Amino acid sequence: xxxxxxxxxxxxxxxxxxxxxxxxxxxxxxxxxxxxxxxxxxxxxxxxxxxxxxxxxxxxxxxxxxxxxxxxxxxxxxxxxxxxxxxxxxxxxxxxxxxxxxxxxxxxxxxxxxxxxxxxxxxxxxxxxxxxxxxxxxxxxxxxxxxxxxxxxxxxxxxxxxxxxxxxxxxxxxxxxxxxxxxxxxxxxxxxxxxxxxxxxxxxxxxxxxxxxxxxxxxxxxxxxxxxxxxxxxxxxxxxxxxxxxxxxxxxxxxxxxxxxxxxxxxxxxxxxxxxxx
Numbered sequence: 001x002x003x004x005x006x007x008x009x010x011x012x013x014x015x016x017x018x019x020x021x022x023x024x025x026x027x028x029x030x031x032x033x034x035x036x037x038x039x040x041x042x043x044x045x046x047x048x049x050x051x052x053x054x055x056x057x058x059x060x061x062x063x064x065x066x067x068x069x070x071x072x073x074x075x076x077x078x079x080x081x082x083x084x085x086x087x088x089x090x091x092x093x094x095x096x097x098x099x100x101x102x103x104x105x106x107x108x109x110x111x112x113x114x115x116x117x118x119x120x121x122x123x124x125x126x127x128x129x130x131x132x133x134x135x136x137x138x139x140x141x142x143x144x145x146x147x148x149x150x151x152x153x154x155x156x157x158x159x160x161x162x163x164x165x166x167x168x169x170x171x172x173x174x175x176x177x178x179x180x181x182x183x184x185x186x187x188x189x190x191x192x193x194x195x196x197x198x199x200x201x202x203x204x205x206x207x208x209x210x211x212x213x214x215x216x217x218x219x220x221x222x223x224x225x226x227x228x229x230x231x232x233x234x235x236x237x238x239x240x241x242x243x244x245x246x247x248x249x250x251x252x253x254x255x256x257x258x259x260x261x262x263x264x265x266x267x268x269x270x271x272x273x274x275x276x277x278x
Contacts, residue, residue, distance in 0.1 A: 060217075
């Protein structure tokens with residue numbers, strides 16, 4: 001099947017985003033007691049991270065993207081774009097249906113985001129199954145923004161298929177992949193075979209297990225971006241050990257890891273509450 005070309009005016013943005021490297025932070029979503037996105041907390045959080053990260057991913061898993069209301073999603077994306085000081089903003093879109101993903105892509109473009117971050121298709125009883133490639137092909141063809149692939153299978157149950165992911169990465173308009181399979185062997189194979197886009201490790205404890213990744217996207221970046229950068233710089237066991245200690249200290253492998261991140265940010269005086277968004 002022939003591949004479509006990026007939409008007019010998008011090529012330069014695609015090329016720029018393909019150069020993204022380093023630590024990109026999947027922001028938590030700070031909320032107040034009424035579960036509204038807190039502007040003051042969000043600004044303090046972004047300012048605390050600006051010198052240590054190369055980009056921002058609001059509304060991804062760590063930002064509780066699957067549970068945000070439409071207003072919460074709009075607010076956190078808007079605030080991130082407003083205060084990112086020119087750093088790339090890649091808006092998470094954790095919605096199961098293609099139509100919903102594309103609707104959010106349009107909103108993200110209006111809000112000034114640089115790209116959307118999209119997981120594999122979610123399983124649904126009333127929707128025929130679709131392949132990883134076809135899922136992303138439709139989104140890339142119709143999205144007004146470039147697409148960053150969030151490759152995970154814990155929720156989507158997508159099979160781990162290196163060649164299928166490489167085909168997705170070769171689609172015009174795809175600008176990167178957050179490789180969150182949880183398998184260092186899979187990541188190493190992906191790197192060995194090569195992709196047209198940068199590969200970001202999505203798990204703290206696997207940074208040094210797949211040397212050669214182009215960057216890291218994980219919850220620890222909300223708290224310790226310097227430690228994340230150090231682990232990427234040479235992939236040393238010592239730097240990885242430091243990341244592992246911090247990950248354990250902040251309970252980042254717990255099912256509610258994002259709440260533990262928020263709790264620490266409250267302790268530091270960065271955000272106002274540790275409440276979940278929903």
